[in-house]
Structures are given as structure tokens and as C-alpha cells.
Amino acid sequence: MHTLSPKTPGWLDWCQDPSVPELRLPAGTVDAHCHVFGPQTEFSFAPERKYTPCDGGKDQLFALRDHLGVARNVIVQATCHGADNSAMVDAVRAAGGRARGIATVRPDIGEAELRDLDAAGVRGVRFNFVRRLVDASPKEALRTIARKIAPLGWHIVLYFESADLPELADFFGSLPAPLVVDHMGRPDVTKPVGGPEFSGFLRFVDRQDVWVKVTCPERLTVTGPAALDGERHAYTDVVPFGRRVVEEFPDQVLWGTDWPHPNLTDHMPDDGLLVDHVRHVAVTDDQRHRLLVANPMRLYWPDENA
Template identity: 35%
Template sequence: MNLTFDLPPDACDCHLHIFDPRFAEQPGNGAPFEGGTAGEYRAVARRMGTRRAVIVQAKRYGTDNACLLDAVAQFEGQARGIAVVPPDVDDATLRMLHAGGVRGLRFSVWNPGDTVMTVDMIEVLARRIAGLGWHAQLHMSGDQIVAHADMLSRLPCPIVFDHMARLPPGLGVRHPAWGIVRDLIDRGDCWVKLSGAYLNTLQGGPDYPDATAVAQAFVRAVPQRLVWGSDWPHVTERAHKTPDTVQLLALLARWEPDEAVRNRILADNPRELYGYA
């Protein structure tokens, strides 16, 4: 599939994962993941027309960020990284990660059965990274956002919600997490990734009507606090056919027909959030 709209020169894919057989995965994940190297992603990026990337640490690597740092380096200044670290990480390691292009920590607590990080680590580590100018990237369910709203309001660093804040597809913006996320955005320290449409649907693709309704609501309300991500190579997609990544980007034209707003989501907002020159 080809895009029907032009991308700005510095368009950024703000959510993807890299898997490389040169780096050992943690035991317990079965066979190593295949088909997710930086070279393979760059072929997809050429199809999309994106130049910049934000690489998010994959759970299979735990708190070993070697693959992440290697992948960021391969983009020669055009990528940023989101790492995963233990609560007792030392300052020297954080400085090393920052020098390697890391600009945030990810807390994927959506599924307690396979999480590397836990909710109780968020506030502790947020205090550690605030001085670096990093953010806390949260993959939480809508119900988790509601349950931990007080903690989220106390975080001393910016927040980035993964995958449209995982509002339950049956409720969408009628879920109380919508109001909590909106309040955090209005404070000025919160962003949302327009990503993971296939994680936010009961109706399925390729149009994901229920996820599209949530995306459109975010675009209408807070376009200045949105970034877009592919979630390549779609390792969490199980319920539906693995999507075509270019087709996922093409959905953005349906979510926001105005070119200037799309360009803000694809280039201007990532430049501000991730510190691109």
C-alpha cells in the first residue's frame, strides 16, 4: 500500500522495537524473535517515508539496554531510545544511557504476567530521571490509569502514554481514564502516542473503527500533545492479522485530514518531546 499524503522531511515514527540476534534475549521467552533488526526496520521506514525513529526497549531484553543503544547508534543521530532499568540503577548508568540517545524510561505494566517493571517503580524512577529531562513512558490500561491517578499527578517528570492510553474499546472516551489523561495534558506535562490501533479494537482492521474514534477524539482535543508510532514489528498483535505498517500510517489521514496538523504530529511534536535539533 502507498500513502496518499506527503510526509514532512523529518517525520518521526515514535514507537518501534528492535530485535537483533547479536544480543541475547532473557530466558523464558521461547525462541528468539526473528524479523526485527534495525536494517529490516529501515526498509519499512523507507516505504513509509519517515526519517526519524524512537526505539523502545523490548521486554525480551529486560533491563539490558545493549541492543537498544546499538540500534539508536545505527540511526546516526536520527533516533532516540526509551530504556528499561532497575530501581537501583546508578547515576553513571543513567548518564551513559543519556549519552547514547535515551530520553525516557518505559513502564509496560499493562500485563502483570510478563512485566519487567512494576507500578511501584514508576514514582521512584521518575524522581531519578527528572533532572535529565527524561519522561516516563507508561503502557497502562485505562483502569490502571484510574487506579493510580493520584500517583500520576505527583510525577516530577513528563508522562507519555502508550497506545492512546489503552482506553477500553467498548467505552473509548466515555471511560474515566479519558478525563484523567486530559487533565494531565492540560497541566502541560503529558503526551499521548497515536499508536497500537490493533490493541484498542474489538472491530478489527484495517480501519479499526473503535480505535479510530478514540484517535480522532485525541486529535480534536489536544493535537499539540500527540505523536505517532507504528509499533513495528507488531509483536503484541495476536487477535488480528498482523497489519501492514504503511497502512497504519495511512490511517493518520483519516484521523486528521489537515496537513498542517498531521505535520505537527509527525515532526514538530516529536522534535519538542525527544529533543531533536
């Protein structure tokens, strides 16, 4: 029996009653960035965690999947679970082939454990460089992990702040695996989309084997979720950044909800509204099909036809 911990003070729980999106998602849509939290009664949180969330388990995730019209999920290991991937793996297995996983592992992980994760549906590892979430990201240890996962054909998911990219770019380029960047590299949306910071990020994507998640406008926004002219057009300050990535790299972009939205302090997004945000960054049917279906299927289910 697990000892249950109270939520972090001020923690915002995920939206219990998301709206029905106006956008009809194309058949086969993949939510390529989501998480599971616990539930605590089954899966303990890591002692070294920086936050204690509400429960948000696989049953709730799959209910949201069906409500939004999503076909599949890519479940990314949440930092609150540390390197114990049990909750994530349990959810991936329970999805019956409709989910893949991204793990957090330590440098001393053995080949047998990696192959067990691969057999369960894990297809990558996540390296976190956001200082408020991790104490350190020692590069030599991460290189060791990268070398161990390379024979499996896995990729590396990178989470970092945009201001830190210049000092990290060479290290990222030295890793022997494809890269997937969370949340467009967390750009500062108060700066011009054509300015030097975001242009530098685009150059990084262009010269590497990099995929980009056009995700989390609710994390990047300054203007917030207020609708424009009464329409379901929110997070308008983030739209130019997402649209630029989709236009420049149509075959390298992915999308996801980030459910259950950890560590938000301003507001909790309506997941139906996040779906409708997609039509403002991917404005054609072809762009949306690549973003939501073809690209994630090629990365996570390459043996199946998108």
C-alpha cells in the same frame, strides 16, 4: 555465542511486504514508537521475558523507515530484552542521529550508566503496568528511577490498561518528570468516546504534563483491519478516539508504528495501512505536521528546528 530460543507458539511475524502508503508523510516525520527484537545471534532475550519474538533488528527497522517515508525513529526498549538495553542502544547509535531511545532500567542503576545512555541518545524510561507483560511494577522502585532520571531532563513512558488508570493516576501525578502515554491509554473502543472512561483519561491528560501516543489502532480495534467501501480506511472503531485526542491536545500528541508489533494474536498489520490511518485521526495538514514532525522534534530533538 547465544543459545537461540524458538518463537512463542502462534507468534505472528511482522509484515514482510508492507504497502506503499497513499498518504505522503510530511518531511521530517518521526516514528515515535517502534522496537527492535535482537537479532538473537547478537542480542540475547531476557530470561524473565513473557514471550520470545521473531527477529526484528535495526536493519529491518531502517528499511521500513525508508519505505514509509519516515525521517527518524524513537526506539522503545522491548520487554523481551528486559533491562539489557544493548539492542536498542545499538540501533540508536547506528541511526547516526536519526533515532532516540527509551530505556528500561532498574532502581540500582548508577549515574555513570545513565549518562552513558543519555550520550547514546536515550531520552526516557518506560514503566510498564500491563500485567500480562510484567510480574509487578513496585511504585517505590519506580519513584527511585524517576528521581534518578529527572536531572537528565528525561521523560517517563507509561504503558497501562485504561481500566487501571483511576488507581494509578495519583501515582503518575507524583512522578517528577514529563509523562508520555502509550496507545492513548488503551481505551475500550466498544465504549462511547464521550463516555466516563475515556473522558476520565482526557481529564488526566489535561491536568498533567502529559503527551499521548495516538498509536496502535491494530491493538485497540474490535472491527479489525477491513477497509471501508474499498478504501484504505481501516480500524474505523478507533478513529473517533484518536481524532478526539488530536483535536483536544494538538501540541501533545505523537505517532508511531509499533513495529515489529509484539504480541498480536489476531492479525499482523500492514505498516503502509497504519500510515494511511493517520489521515483519519489528523485530518488537516496542520494537525498532521504537529503530530508527525513538530511535537516529536520538540520532545526528542529540541535543539533542532522542526
